[in-house]
Amino acid sequence: MKRANTPVLIIATALSIAAVGQALARDEIRIVGSSTVYPFSTVVAERFGRSTSHKTPVVESTGTGGGFKLFCSGVGEGTPDVSNASRAIKSSEIEDCKENGVQDIVEVKIGYDGIVLANAAGLSQYSLTTKDIFLALAKDVPDGNGGLKPNDAKTWKDVNPALPDAKIEVLGPPPTSGTRDAFAELAMESGCKAFDWIMETKAGDKKRYQAICHSVREDGAYVEAGENDNLIVQKLDANKNALGIFGFSFLDQNMDKVQASLINGTDATFENIADGSYAIARPLYFYVKKAHLDAIPGLREFVVEFVSEDASGEEGYLEERGLIPMGGAEREEWLNNVLNFNSLS
Numbered sequence: 001m002k003r004a005n006t007p008v009l010i011i012a013t014a015l016s017i018a019a020v021g022q023a024l025a026r027d028e029i030r031i032v033g034s035s036t037v038y039p040f041s042t043v044v045a046e047r048f049g050r051s052t053s054h055k056t057p058v059v060e061s062t063g064t065g066g067g068f069k070l071f072c073s074g075v076g077e078g079t080p081d082v083s084n085a086s087r088a089i090k091s092s093e094i095e096d097c098k099e100n101g102v103q104d105i106v107e108v109k110i111g112y113d114g115i116v117l118a119n120a121a122g123l124s125q126y127s128l129t130t131k132d133i134f135l136a137l138a139k140d141v142p143d144g145n146g147g148l149k150p151n152d153a154k155t156w157k158d159v160n161p162a163l164p165d166a167k168i169e170v171l172g173p174p175p176t177s178g179t180r181d182a183f184a185e186l187a188m189e190s191g192c193k194a195f196d197w198i199m200e201t202k203a204g205d206k207k208r209y210q211a212i213c214h215s216v217r218e219d220g221a222y223v224e225a226g227e228n229d230n231l232i233v234q235k236l237d238a239n240k241n242a243l244g245i246f247g248f249s250f251l252d253q254n255m256d257k258v259q260a261s262l263i264n265g266t267d268a269t270f271e272n273i274a275d276g277s278y279a280i281a282r283p284l285y286f287y288v289k290k291a292h293l294d295a296i297p298g299l300r301e302f303v304v305e306f307v308s309e310d311a312s313g314e315e316g317y318l319e320e321r322g323l324i325p326m327g328g329a330e331r332e333e334w335l336n337n338v339l340n341f342n343s344l345s
Contacts, residue, residue, distance in 0.1 A: 033067025134191025249322030
């Protein structure tokens with residue numbers, strides 16, 4: 001079946017690429033993807049529009065997974081040029097891109113961000129371990145006899161006697177969000193590792209291990225609050241009992257409204273994320289469709305602006321918005337790759 005469909009795919013891909021190479025009706029850059037990267041991308045887009053002769057790029061917050069679906073749907077003016085991401089692109093997403101004719105993708109790492117669990121400012125600050133987080137939010141938890149049971153913890157005190165006798169209510173992103181993926185990997189899986197017998201399942205049954213460590217409860221303790229991190233901040237301001245999950249940059253911009261929990265005894269600060277001592281930190285990216293570089297006016301220049309020292313470098317204007325820049329050697333390595341517009345292998 002694949003052999004029979006291959007010529008059709010090649011013809012369709014060739015026609016799409018040919019269309020991209022021609023003068024396009026669209027003369028503005030279109031960007032989709034991560035809600036975490038959205039504010040950084042928007043700032044760069046606005047500055048780019050003011051300082052060049054090109055139109056201000058259009059930036060949409062669709063979530064990382066949703067962004068990749070749009071980005072990988074094909075080439076041509078009807079598809080996005082850039083996809084923001086709060087995690088690295090998956091091999092399955094690269095394959096989806098290739099199947100739809102998106103053969104060459106440029107990966108751009110812009111810096112780092114932390115994921116916070118925050119509550120309304122002025123209330124008692126939570127101090128949580130990653131084990132606490134796993135036991136509070138996992139769908140199934142250890143039963144004490146080497147097995148699992150449905151998570152029936154109602155309060156944080158049920159999880160850990162040292163925690164408040166307060167209802168577990170956590171507002172967070174949906175499964176399409178890169179923040180959700182990173183939170184599951186960095187926070188919940190880290191807490192899952194506190195149980196040796198669960199760790200032992202990883203070698204023999206990786207799918208079961210991930211299902212145990214990454215599955216979030218569905219009984220109302222975890223509330224999917226959409227892709228809009230600003231909305232979560234607003235809801236915390238209105239709901240004094242809830243905690244919310246979002247990126248450090250949103251905390252940084254709303255210190256008057258929300259405060260972050262300590263994680264494993266460490267505060268969510270710029271310095272702690274930068275030096276690696278804060279447990280829930282992750283890299284941020286955007287991805288560029290190489291076939292669009294010479295077809296969409298200003299796309300090359302936009303990429304160059306985003307990775308410039310003035311933007312994403314130390315003391316750049318994105319640092320003021322909460323982005324944690326890469327260090328010197330790492331930054332130089334990425335710049336060399338990006339400015340040569342090298343494709344993912």
